[in-house]
Amino acid sequence: MSKSLLLLLTLLISVFSVFAEEQNEEKNKKIEELEQKLEELSTEVEILKMTTDTEQKEEKFKIYGFFGSRFQDADFDNDGSLLGKYFTDNPTFSQTHLNLYFQFNPIKNWKVLSEIRFLYAPKGMSYESEIDESTALPYKANSFIDPNTGIQVDLPTYPTGDLIYQIPVQADGTPAILVDNFETGIDLNGDGMPDLPPGFYPVDFNGNHLFFLDGTGNIDSLDPILIASPVVSSISMFEKDFNTYFVDVSNGLGVNWGGVKIERAWMEWTPYNYFNVRFGKFFTPFGIWNVDHGLPVLVSPRVPYVLKYMPESQVGLQTYGTIYLPHTDLDYYLYVTNGRGDNFELNDNNENKSVGGRLRLNYSHGALKQLSIGGSAFFGVYTEDYEYIKLKFDIMSPNSNPTLTPITETLYEYEETTVGVDFKLQAYGFEVQTEYLYRTLDYTYFNDHLIGNAYTFFAPEKLPDINAYYVQGAYTLPFDLKGIQFTPYGRYENIEGYLESRHPGDLAQGMDKDEEFNVMSVGLNVRQNPYVVYKLDYTKADYDFDNLDFSMWTLSATISF
Amino acid sequence: MNKYIVLVILLALFSLSAQVAVIVHPDNPIEDISLRDLKRIYLCDKGDWDNGKVILALNLPEDSPERLLFHGKVLGYTVDDLKKYYIDKQIKGENFREPKDQKSDLMVQVVVSKADIAIGYVPADKVGSKVKVLKVEGKLPTDPDYPIK
Numbered sequence: 041m042s043k044s045l046l047l048l049l050t051l052l053i054s055v056f057s058v059f060a061e062e063q064n065e066e067k068n069k070k071i072e073e074l075e076q077k078l079e080e081l082s083t084e085v086e087i088l089k090m091t092t093d094t095e096q097k098e099e100k101f102k103i104y105g106f107f108g109s110r111f112q113d114a115d116f117d118n119d120g121s122l123l124g125k126y127f128t129d130n131p132t133f134s135q136t137h138l139n140l141y142f143q144f145n146p147i148k149n150w151k152v153l154s155e156i157r158f159l160y161a162p163k164g165m166s167y168e169s170e171i172d173e174s175t176a177l178p179y180k181a182n183s184f185i186d187p188n189t190g191i192q193v194d195l196p197t198y199p200t201g202d203l204i205y206q207i208p209v210q211a212d213g214t215p216a217i218l219v220d221n222f223e224t225g226i227d228l229n230g231d232g233m234p235d236l237p238p239g240f241y242p243v244d245f246n247g248n249h250l251f252f253l254d255g256t257g258n259i260d261s262l263d264p265i266l267i268a269s270p271v272v273s274s275i276s277m278f279e280k281d282f283n284t285y286f287v288d289v290s291n292g293l294g295v296n297w298g299g300v301k302i303e304r305a306w307m308e309w310t311p312y313n314y315f316n317v318r319f320g321k322f323f324t325p326f327g328i329w330n331v332d333h334g335l336p337v338l339v340s341p342r343v344p345y346v347l348k349y350m351p352e353s354q355v356g357l358q359t360y361g362t363i364y365l366p367h368t369d370l371d372y373y374l375y376v377t378n379g380r381g382d383n384f385e386l387n388d389n390n391e392n393k394s395v396g397g398r399l400r401l402n403y404s405h406g407a408l409k410q411l412s413i414g415g416s417a418f419f420g421v422y423t424e425d426y427e428y429i430k431l432k433f434d435i436m437s438p439n440s441n442p443t444l445t446p447i448t449e450t451l452y453e454y455e456e457t458t459v460g461v462d463f464k465l466q467a468y469g470f471e472v473q474t475e476y477l478y479r480t481l482d483y484t485y486f487n488d489h490l491i492g493n494a495y496t497f498f499a500p501e502k503l504p505d506i507n508a509y510y511v512q513g514a515y516t517l518p519f520d521l522k523g524i525q526f527t528p529y530g531r532y533e534n535i536e537g538y539l540e541s542r543h544p545g546d547l548a549q550g551m552d553k554d555e556e557f558n559v560m561s562v563g564l565n566v567r568q569n570p571y572v573v574y575k576l577d578y579t580k581a582d583y584d585f586d587n588l589d590f591s592m593w594t595l596s597a598t599i600s601f
Numbered sequence: 602m603n604k605y606i607v608l609v610i611l612l613a614l615f616s617l618s619a620q621v622a623v624i625v626h627p628d629n630p631i632e633d634i635s636l637r638d639l640k641r642i643y644l645c646d647k648g649d650w651d652n653g654k655v656i657l658a659l660n661l662p663e664d665s666p667e668r669l670l671f672h673g674k675v676l677g678y679t680v681d682d683l684k685k686y687y688i689d690k691q692i693k694g695e696n697f698r699e700p701k702d703q704k705s706d707l708m709v710q711v712v713v714s715k716a717d718i719a720i721g722y723v724p725a726d727k728v729g730s731k732v733k734v735l736k737v738e739g740k741l742p743t744d745p746d747y748p749i750k
Contacts, residue, residue, distance in 0.1 A: 083708075087715050104691060141694070148655075153694050310696055313647060334692035362646065367637070369646070404640065407677050523681070570684035600688050 108137030379420035394420030620750030645697030659721035
C-alpha cells in the first residue's frame with residue numbers, strides 16, 4: 041500500500057515538474073519573443089529617426105570650428121620696410137585663428153551658414169604704455185573739447201567705410217591736426233617742396249596756425265580746406281589712434297578689446313545637385329585655394345600671394361552646382377556681387393555690379409582621387425573714394441565756431457579683369473596643384489584735382505598688370521607612426537608686374553612695374569589624427585629690389601572641432 | 602606601422618575571396634550603379650536619388666574587412682583619410698551628410714529593407730531576401746569580373 045502511494049506521489053511530482061518546465065519554457069519563449077519585438081521596435085524607431093534626419097539632409101543646428109596658433113621667427117632684410125613695420129622679426133607666438141561656424145538647416149534644402157573669426161584687432165594703444173610722449177595727446181575718439189565753452193563736442197561717425205573721424209585734442213583741450221604725409225610732407229605753395237613736415241600742428245579757434253588750401257595746394261581763405269584732411273585717411277590714424285583699452289571694473293586690470301570678422305555668412309537653397317542658389321557673403325569661387333580656404337584643410341600655413349589679387353570674399357548672389365557627366369563631374373559657379381570696396385558688405389559705392397564664375401572638370405577613379413582642371417574669371421569696377429572733413433571757418437569772425445563737413449570724393453576708378461586657370465592631381469599619396477592668375481586694371485577715371493598735387497602718394501600707376509602663379513607638391517608617406525601621418529611639401533610662387541598696393545602690410549608695396557618676386561616654401565605637414573594637424577614651414581622671399589627680402593620659420597598647430 | 606602592414610596583409614588575403622554586394626530597398630527602381638556614382642554617394646558629393654529623395658548611405662563597422670575592401674576599391678580612401686575628408690568638407694562649408702555606421706551587416710540589411718532611401722553594402726554571401734542586390738558596372742557579385750572584390 042505504502043509502496044503504491046509512494047509510486048503514485050513520485051509519478052504526480054514528475055508530471056507536475058514536466059508541466060512546470062513546459063510552462064517555464066513557454067514563458068521564456070514569450071519573453072524572448074517580446075524582447076525580439078522590442079528590439080525590432082527600437083530598430084524601427086532608429087530607422088525612422090535616421091530617415092527623418094536624412095530627409096533634412098543635415099542636423100537642424102550645428103556649431104563647429106577650428107583653432108589655430110603658431111610660433112614664427114622672421115628675418116627681414118630691412119627692418120624699416122613696411123614688412124618690418126607691421127610684422128615683428130622677434131621670435132614670437134601668435135594665436136591666429138579661432139573660427140566658429142554656425143549652421144542652421146531650418147527646413148529641407150535650406151541652409152544658413154556663418155563663419156565668425158575672432159580677432160585681437162584692432163588692438164589699439166593703451167594710454168599708459170604705448171603713446172609716444174613727444175606727441176602724446178589725450179585725444180578722445182569722435183569728440184573734441186570746444187575751448188570756447190569747455191564742452192565736449194561729439195563728431196558724427198559716418199557710415200562710409202570703416203572710418204571713424206577724429207580730431208585729436210591737445211592736453212589743454214584745443215584740437216590739433218596731424219600731418220601724416222610721411223613721404224613728402226605737404227606742399228603749400230606748389231613748388232614741389234614740402235612746406236609742412238609731418239607732425240602734429242595745433243589749431244586754435246581764433247584762426248591762428250590754421251592752414252587753408254585750395255584745390256591746387258595754394259592758400260585759399262575763401263573756401264578753405266583744413267589741412268587736417270589727410271589725418272582721417274592716414275595709416276597712423278587707423279592703426280594707432282583708436283583707443284581699444286579700458287579698465288575692467290571687476291578687477292581693475294587693463295583690457296585691450298578685440299573684434300570679430302564675419303568671414304562668410306549666407307543662406308542657400310539647395311534643391312538639386314546641379315542647381316543651388318546662395319545669397320549673402322561668400323568666398324569668391326576663384327581657383328583652388330580660395331575655395332578650400334580653411335586653415336585645417338590646407339597643407340601649408342601660409343596663403344599663396346596669388347590670392348592677394350582677387351577679392352577674398354564678396355557679397356551678392358551666387359548660383360552653383362555639379363553636373364554629372366559619364367566619367368567626370370562639371371562644377372560651376374556664377375555670381376553677381378557688389379565687388380570690391382571698403383564697405384562692400386553693406387554698400388556698393390558705384391553703380392556697376394561685379395560678375396564672375398568658375399568651371400571645373402573633375403575626374404576620379406579608384407586610387408586616382410582627383411584629377412581636375414578649372415578656370416575662373418572675375419570682372420568688376422572698383423571705385424576708390426577719398427574721405428575727409430572740410431572745415432569752414434569765417435576768417436572775419438575769428439571767435440566763431442568752425443563748421444565741419446564730411447566730404448567724399450572719387451579719387452579714381454578702374455575696371456578690373458582677373459582670369460585664372462588651375463590644375464590638381466591627387467593619387468597614390470601625391471598631390472600636385474597649381475594656379476595661374478592674370479589681372480589687368482583699366483583706369484576709367486582719375487581725380488586730377490586730388491591726385492595731381494599733394495595727394496600723389498595715393499595714386500597708383502596706370503598699368504598694373506599682374507601675372508602670378510604657384511606650383512605646390514606634397515607627398516603623404518605610405519606609412520604612419522601610431523596613426524600619425526607625415527606629408528612633406530614644397531611650393532614655388534612667382535609674381536610679376538607692377539604690384540599696386542595701397543594697403544599697409546601688403547608685401548608688394550613699393551614695387552615698380554615689371555618687377556617680380558619669388559617665394560619658396562618647404563615644410564612638413566604632420567597630421568596626428570583627423571582633427572589635429574601641425575605644420576612646420578620655411579619660407580624665403582626674394583624681391584627684385586633688396587629691401588623687402590625676408591625669410592620666415594613657422595610652426596603652426598590647428599585643431600578642428 | 603605594424604598595424605598598417607597587418608591590415609594590408611589581411612585586406613590582401615581577404616580580397617582573394619571576399620566580395621561586397623551593394624544593396625538597396627526592393628522598391629528602389631535602380632538596378633545598376635556605377636562605381637563613380639557609388640563614390641559620389643559615399644564621398645557625399647551626391648545626396649539625392651534621381652527621384653529627388655535624399656540618399657541614406659550606410660557603412661559597415663569601421664573594423665569590418667568588407668568596409669576596408671569597399672573603401673579601397675570604391676572610394677580610394679582609408680577610414681582615417683575619409684574622416685579627414687569629411688572634416689575638410691565641413692570646414693569648406695559644404696552641404697553634406699556623412700554615411701551612417703551600423704553595428705553589423707545584419708543591421709545594414711534591416712535598415713535597407715525598411716528604408717527605401719537607403720543604400721548599403723554587405724558581404725555578398727550574407728545577403729538576405731528582403732533587400733535588392735544592385736549590379737555594379739553591370740556586374741552582379743556572382744559574375745567573375747565583379748569590380749568590388
